[in-house]
Amino acid sequence: MxxxxxxxxxxxxxxxxxxxxxxxxxxxxxxxxSKPKEVPVALVILDQPAELPTGGTFAIGEMIREKLLSSPAMWIPRKRLGKDWINANITERW
Known part of the structure; x- marks a missing residue:
């Protein structure tokens, strides 16, 4: 002590x-x-729906997309790009 x-x-x-x-x-x-200004965000969903034992499908990627895009917090302007555009631009940059 x-x-x-x-x-x-x-x-x-x-x-x-x-x-x-x-x-x-x-x-x-x-x-x-600090406040972010025009931060680019990409939501890329390329997964395939899973088949359930009951015979239905479970598309978790689409569920996530719907939740994010329906949120009022996502006030930023959006552009929907196709797979071809994404694949072409990703391969050019990497």
């Missing part, structure tokens, strides 16, 4: 807390004020 009575130990702990607070505030200052 002699450690708790030493002034240098308390000074070191306070110094560490101050440094962490300063760096944390500096990081938050750069993150909180």
């Amino acid at each position: 002699k450690m708790l009575t030493q002034k240098m130990m308390w000074l070191g702990m306070v110094l560490v807390l101050i440094v962490l607070t300063v760096f944390g505030a500096a990081m938050m200052g750069s993150v909180l004020g």
Whole structure:
């Protein structure tokens, strides 16, 4: 318990807390004020529906697409691109 009575130990702990607070505030200052502008997002669904034992199909990719595109938070303008365009542009870039 002699450690708790030493002034240098308390000074070191306070110094560490101050440094962490300063760096944390500096990081938050750069993150909180930023707003993304026209960030391109691609939703590529190339999966095939799964066959269920009951005879139906389960198209999880289409379900995800419908949920994302029907959301009012997705206010950005959208373009629907075909598979041919996607395949041509992906192979050109890579």
